[in-house]
Amino acid sequence: MLKKERQAYILHQVNLHNKVLSASLSNEINVSEDTIRRDLYELADEGKLIKVHGGALSHSFNEVHFPTDGVYSQHNKKIIAQKAVHLIRNGMFILTSGGTTILELARTLPPQLRATFISGSIPAILEYMNHPNIEVILIGDKISKNSKITVGLDAIARIRQMRADICFLGTNAIDYKHGITDNDWDVVQLKRAMIESSQKVVCLTIAEKMNSFQPIQICELNKIHTLITELSPEDPLLKPYIDAGIDVI
Amino acid sequence: MLKKERQAYILHQVNLHNKVLSASLSNEINVSEDTIRRDLYELADEGKLIKVHGGALSHSFNEVHFPTDGVYSQHNKKIIAQKAVHLIRNGMFILTSGGTTILELARTLPPQLRATFISGSIPAILEYMNHPNIEVILIGDKISKNSKITVGLDAIARIRQMRADICFLGTNAIDYKHGITDNDWDVVQLKRAMIESSQKVVCLTIAEKMNSFQPIQICELNKIHTLITELSPEDPLLKPYIDAGIDVI
DNA sequence: CGGCTTTCTGCGCTTTTATGCCGGAATTTA
DNA sequence: TAAATTCCGGCATAAAAGCGCAGAAAGCCG
Numbered sequence: 001m002l003k004k005e006r007q008a009y010i011l012h013q014v015n016l017h018n019k020v021l022s023a024s025l026s027n028e029i030n031v032s033e034d035t036i037r038r039d040l041y042e043l044a045d046e047g048k049l050i051k052v053h054g055g056a057l058s059h060s061f062n063e064v065h066f067p068t069d070g071v072y073s074q075h076n077k078k079i080i081a082q083k084a085v086h087l088i089r090n091g092m093f094i095l096t097s098g099g100t101t102i103l104e105l106a107r108t109l110p111p112q113l114r115a116t117f118i119s120g121s122i123p124a125i126l127e128y129m130n131h132p133n134i135e136v137i138l139i140g141d142k143i144s145k146n147s148k149i150t151v152g153l154d155a156i157a158r159i160r161q162m163r164a165d166i167c168f169l170g171t172n173a174i175d176y177k178h179g180i181t182d183n184d185w186d187v188v189q190l191k192r193a194m195i196e197s198s199q200k201v202v203c204l205t206i207a208e209k210m211n212s213f214q215p216i217q218i219c220e221l222n223k224i225h226t227l228i229t230e231l232s233p234e235d236p237l238l239k240p241y242i243d244a245g246i247d248v249i
Numbered sequence: 250m251l252k253k254e255r256q257a258y259i260l261h262q263v264n265l266h267n268k269v270l271s272a273s274l275s276n277e278i279n280v281s282e283d284t285i286r287r288d289l290y291e292l293a294d295e296g297k298l299i300k301v302h303g304g305a306l307s308h309s310f311n312e313v314h315f316p317t318d319g320v321y322s323q324h325n326k327k328i329i330a331q332k333a334v335h336l337i338r339n340g341m342f343i344l345t346s347g348g349t350t351i352l353e354l355a356r357t358l359p360p361q362l363r364a365t366f367i368s369g370s371i372p373a374i375l376e377y378m379n380h381p382n383i384e385v386i387l388i389g390d391k392i393s394k395n396s397k398i399t400v401g402l403d404a405i406a407r408i409r410q411m412r413a414d415i416c417f418l419g420t421n422a423i424d425y426k427h428g429i430t431d432n433d434w435d436v437v438q439l440k441r442a443m444i445e446s447s448q449k450v451v452c453l454t455i456a457e458k459m460n461s462f463q464p465i466q467i468c469e470l471n472k473i474h475t476l477i478t479e480l481s482p483e484d485p486l487l488k489p490y491i492d493a494g495i496d497v498i
Numbered sequence: 499c500g501g502c503t504t505t506c507t508g509c510g511c512t513t514t515t516a517t518g519c520c521g522g523a524a525t526t527t528a
Numbered sequence: 529t530a531a532a533t534t535c536c537g538g539c540a541t542a543a544a545a546g547c548g549c550a551g552a553a554a555g556c557c558g
Binding site for chain 3: 252281303
């Protein structure tokens with residue numbers, strides 16, 4: 001097993017269970033605890049998890065996101081959300097994933113908007129519920145505590161039955177070569193189903209996450225119709241995506 | 250259980266109940282009181298709670314201790330929750346409705362409990378998600394904004410597919426003549442399905458709601474196996490229910 | 499191809515951390 | 529004031545971390 005593979009596995013486990021123990025990982029992958037420890041240390045350095053005595057925890061565990069991400073990113077996400085809102089019309093059926101960018105979108109929805117939002121993301125649902133005029137459909141299944149989203153075959157089957165007008169995806173990593181990618185297997189399955197069930201696919205991402213990729217591919221760029229970032233569409237960073245035929249806002 | 254996990258749990262408990270006792274925490278998490286004390290000390294150092302003799306208090310405790318409608322009822326619900334917890338065993342599949350009593354039950358679950366909780370109630374789900382060891386299955390469907398619970402045919406169909414070991418119903422009205430009753434059509438449908446899908450049906454209710462009834466019947470008393478109130482089982486108020494063959498705790 | 503460097507991994511050692519337990523001091527409660 | 533509880537410091541122990549090293553594997557280069 002390759003080092004990257006191992007680390008991807010560890011990351012997946014952390015995202016899934018919120019915690020991992022060095023000892024049990026060492027058993028599962030058949031490497032020494034030293035190796036695991038070194039992996040955890042590296043992943044912690046990259047900010048992908050929190051190393052603690054005896055194992056590691058997922059970031060979401062430590063509640064509030066680290067302040068560096070805070071204000072600046074928050075502002076960018078507001079910009080993205082505002083751009084995204086313009087794509088929504090009354091009466092639409094809208095699928096959304098989870099993630100902080102989607103959350104910002106939920107908060108930005110104008111109160112007079114009448115539409116139906118469908119999601120399995122608990123934080124997003126909570127926001128939608130506060131809105132006076134939108135209908136909320138919750139996708140049920142097992143809850144992944146880390147991502148606070150329902151995952152599983154049942155959720156996927158439900159989404160497959162839908163025919164949404166538009167789908168907003170909070171994106172972890174996008175790259176003109178690898179398409180959109182993620183590090184959680186279950187979430188990837190879900191997003192794939194969402195893409196297939198929607199007339200139009202819109203990716204929301206802060207520029208920071210552009211041109212990066214993660215272990216598991218969700219889809220190629222050609223499945224995506226629209227890309228929204230906080231940048232101006234003229235920004236050279238966005239050129240490759242425009243060339244790929246994506247509508248960049 | 251990792252140290253951080255434990256501390257996160259303690260913090261959660263403190264924020265929830267505004268106070269914790271070293272002794273009870275030590276029981277719940279199965280570590281020595283010394284360890285708890287050291288944890289409290291650390292958390293106090295980080296300013297996350299206030300350490301006092303015998304336990305700790307939340308910061309908000311310092312502020313206005315708002316004695317809203319709840320306090321008295323709240324206390325009763327805690328008693329009910331504690332009784333209910335004793336019916337839960339590791340590995341069980343548990344269906345729960347919504348309501349504040351169920352919420353209190355969710356908050357009372359001992360951290361080492363491993364079980365699967367199934368519910369369509371958003372507030373309940375949020376509590377379950379905070380628990381370190383339980384699996385959470387969310388029943389999806391359209392969200393009823395005022396009851397904060399998923400309702401509809403799909404939710405009912407999903408529940409029908411389940412075979413739960415036990416079902417906890419927060420009860421709005423119970424009466425030995427009218428059985429359990431409610432005033433929301435959708436919720437009634439849902440609760441009926443829950444009752445049918447469970448081996449054992451447990452009603453949780455504060456004494457105040459006993460011997461009252463509402464427009465729509467959920468079921469007769471004979472469908473109920475156990476009734477939990479804050480009263481002692483010897484209380485004469487409970488006599489009719491015992492006579493009806495219900496196990497009153 | 500052969501020798502060199504770099505990376506990755508495991509091993510044995512020491513150091514640090516986490517936790518429980520004990521006895522006496524301090525504090526609360528009856 | 530006496531009894532019970534809780535706190536605190538010290539100590540013991542087991543687990544985990546850190547460290548240096550060595551061997552294997554992979555990559556590099558002339």
